[in-house]
Amino acid sequence: MSYKAFHERSIKDPDGFWGDQAKLIHWEKPFKKVLEYSNPPFAKWFEGGQTNLCYNAVDRHLADRADQVALVSVSTETNQERAFTFKELYSEVNRMAAILKANGVQKGDRVLIYMPMIAEACFAMLACARIGAIHSVVFGGFASHSLASRIDDAKPKMIITAEAGARGGKAVPYKPLLDEAIELATVKPEKVLLVNRGLTEYTTIQGRDLDYAAERQKHLDDLVPVEWVDSTHISYILYTSGTTGKPKGVQRDTGGYAVALAASMKHIFCGNPGETMFTTSDIGWVVGHSYIIYAPLINGMATIMYEGTPLRPDAGIWWQLVEKYKVSVMFSAPTAIRVLKKQDPAFLTKYDLSSLRALFLAGEPLDEPTASWIHGAINKPVVDNYWQTETGWPMLAIQRGVEVMPHKFGSPGVPSFGYNMKLLDDSTGVELGANEKGVIAIEGPLPPGCMQTVWGDDKRFVSTYWETIPGKLIYSTFDWGIKDDDGYFFILGRTDDVINVAGHRLGTREIEESISSHPNVSEIAVVGIEDKLKGQVAIGFAIPKDAGKVDTLEAELMKTVDTQLGAIARPARVYIVTALPKTRSGKIVRRALQAVAEGRDPGDISTMEDQAVLAQIKTIIEENPVKS
Ligand code: AMP
Numbered sequence: 001m002s003y004k005a006f007h008e009r010s011i012k013d014p015d016g017f018w019g020d021q022a023k024l025i026h027w028e029k030p031f032k033k034v035l036e037y038s039n040p041p042f043a044k045w046f047e048g049g050q051t052n053l054c055y056n057a058v059d060r061h062l063a064d065r066a067d068q069v070a071l072v073s074v075s076t077e078t079n080q081e082r083a084f085t086f087k088e089l090y091s092e093v094n095r096m097a098a099i100l101k102a103n104g105v106q107k108g109d110r111v112l113i114y115m116p117m118i119a120e121a122c123f124a125m126l127a128c129a130r131i132g133a134i135h136s137v138v139f140g141g142f143a144s145h146s147l148a149s150r151i152d153d154a155k156p157k158m159i160i161t162a163e164a165g166a167r168g169g170k171a172v173p174y175k176p177l178l179d180e181a182i183e184l185a186t187v188k189p190e191k192v193l194l195v196n197r198g199l200t201e202y203t204t205i206q207g208r209d210l211d212y213a214a215e216r217q218k219h220l221d222d223l224v225p226v227e228w229v230d231s232t233h234i235s236y237i238l239y240t241s242g243t244t245g246k247p248k249g250v251q252r253d254t255g256g257y258a259v260a261l262a263a264s265m266k267h268i269f270c271g272n273p274g275e276t277m278f279t280t281s282d283i284g285w286v287v288g289h290s291y292i293i294y295a296p297l298i299n300g301m302a303t304i305m306y307e308g309t310p311l312r313p314d315a316g317i318w319w320q321l322v323e324k325y326k327v328s329v330m331f332s333a334p335t336a337i338r339v340l341k342k343q344d345p346a347f348l349t350k351y352d353l354s355s356l357r358a359l360f361l362a363g364e365p366l367d368e369p370t371a372s373w374i375h376g377a378i379n380k381p382v383v384d385n386y387w388q389t390e391t392g393w394p395m396l397a398i399q400r401g402v403e404v405m406p407h408k409f410g411s412p413g414v415p416s417f418g419y420n421m422k423l424l425d426d427s428t429g430v431e432l433g434a435n436e437k438g439v440i441a442i443e444g445p446l447p448p449g450c451m452q453t454v455w456g457d458d459k460r461f462v463s464t465y466w467e468t469i470p471g472k473l474i475y476s477t478f479d480w481g482i483k484d485d486d487g488y489f490f491i492l493g494r495t496d497d498v499i500n501v502a503g504h505r506l507g508t509r510e511i512e513e514s515i516s517s518h519p520n521v522s523e524i525a526v527v528g529i530e531d532k533l534k535g536q537v538a539i540g541f542a543i544p545k546d547a548g549k550v551d552t553l554e555a556e557l558m559k560t561v562d563t564q565l566g567a568i569a570r571p572a573r574v575y576i577v578t579a580l581p582k583t584r585s586g587k588i589v590r591r592a593l594q595a596v597a598e599g600r601d602p603g604d605i606s607t608m609e610d611q612a613v614l615a616q617i618k619t620i621i622e623e624n625p626v627k628s
Helices: 003-012 014-024 053-057 059-065 086-102 119-131 144-154 175-184 212-218 255-269 286-298 317-324 334-341 368-378 458-466 508-516 553-564 590-597 611-623
Strands: 033-039 042-047 069-075 080-085 110-114 134-137 158-162 164-167 170-173 191-195 209-211 236-240 248-252 276-279 302-307 327-332 358-362 382-385 420-424 438-443 475-483 489-494 498-501 504-507 521-531 535-544 573-576
Touching: 003 014, 014 033, 014 042, 014 255, 042 255, 053 059, 053 119, 053 255, 053 286, 059 086, 069 086, 069 119, 080 086, 086 119, 086 212, 110 119, 110 144, 119 134, 119 158, 119 286, 119 302, 134 144, 144 175, 144 236, 144 248, 144 553, 158 175, 170 175, 175 191, 191 212, 209 212, 236 286, 255 286, 276 286, 276 317, 286 302, 286 327, 302 317, 317 327, 334 368, 358 368, 368 382, 420 475, 458 475, 489 498, 498 521, 498 535, 504 508, 508 521, 508 535, 508 553, 521 590, 535 553, 553 573, 573 611, 590 611
Parallel strands: 069 302, 110 134, 110 158, 134 236, 158 191, 191 209, 276 302, 276 327, 327 358, 358 382, 535 573
Antiparallel strands: 033 042, 069 080, 164 170, 236 248, 420 438, 438 475, 475 489, 498 504, 521 535
């Protein structure tokens, strides 16, 4: 079937189309209805059906592939490589599920997972799914305040963690940050289950903290029956940044997610059961949820979890893993490729990459030099794909399993099946034609696998995502885009204050709130500016309360962000200034700040109250440029 016909059917006949795709997974109880959309924009997929993500990822494969490797956990930080067959993964997940149950975790309870990239994190996610508990994985690079706000919102009964992660040869302690976060949070978890990796010392809180190794020992032979849950049962919450300081809990269902992932493996990623997928992301991000854990396992593939940088022990490490585990599908991000591009290309040609069919890249714009370089170096198709935490799987891609359409540099391709994508004028809501710039929007219903709502806040889901375009109930991606005559989309940046650093979404408002908590800050503006390696970096402009005490202020502000949000959110620079450019009504003109910081013309600044302010800031930046 051609892409065009395939996509058209998915939009015009969602029941028929998704009814077919649903056959890719196991249903314990068949669904009665494919799509229930009587209360837009809330879509319910496969109503009446019952299934389980863990069963589909693990148990289902025991009949045919019990002794096939399911999970390889590689750490170039601790020099460990552990492989688990589906049978072994089944045992470990059962043990973890038994620990959860023994500690009172039940269906619908939340379990927060704050872990490095170790196999136990995978066991924990699957164990939650097995018993119908809702996991919320928080990226290990986030610090105590970020963690505390997520604890308060998700109200987890239990937190699963490790005492430390490791990066660049150094242990990164997790436990003290977690203790501090629990201290800050108003809702306290009953138990903390800790995997002790022997990397750092830590303190144990009696009665609350449990040692994983000791607990596992108690449940070595336990088998925990799968909890069959409704298709619409919440599988997880994953927090993401927006324009307010409060992260949004993206809530995902079970059946729709499983079907969407299975369908994407078949039609987009083209991975076959028995093969290996290597996704270099982290379980703290959506790519990690979908394409490190659930999609490959649901598809009967082995998956690689990788702890470490792409450069240690040398820049060949990822390709060495491709050769060793005969990886057929690899998924990474443009920033990682830009990091590799600075290294000797011999590292890429040294290994046998014949098993690899394609390299998928997502999370941020893929620039042409990076795309051409990696394509030339590995001589495999490089497939850009565009999506968001909210969608759970690609919205735009060349769907090679449907039709191998030509790639166009700078474009992630065409709408994926199920996505009715539109380009709209943001002020009138009018649909735009070819080559006109507009907001990328999706006509409801969102396809299976996309967010159901904002956890605990249906109103926020509707007002944030569905009511931004005048006169229409339509999902906004908050990305600008353009479509060419062939229907290929090009992404032109965000419409809001969200920035993208190395493929990770950060809200400038969150960083501003953190910096504002410093006692010597009276005003702050944070903007994202272009960066050659990371795509974008944050920079701040702070007005001190006491201008006499600014010698170490920049360093103090960086430290504030590090300890509250995590180093990932740390701005590249915080300039100490005496004034910020504002409109006459007192609004900070961030766009002008960004333009000046990027060395561009700020455009029309006639609405600005005091135009000299911008000139001053320009001079400060020129004297102290941001180092890339
Ligand atoms: P996140 O939810 O953190 O994955 O961030 C999603 C955002 O990243 C999108 O709204 C886009 O702004 C950006 N993004 C993701 N994939 C791509 C891509 N392939 N090309 C351009 N921008 C992308």
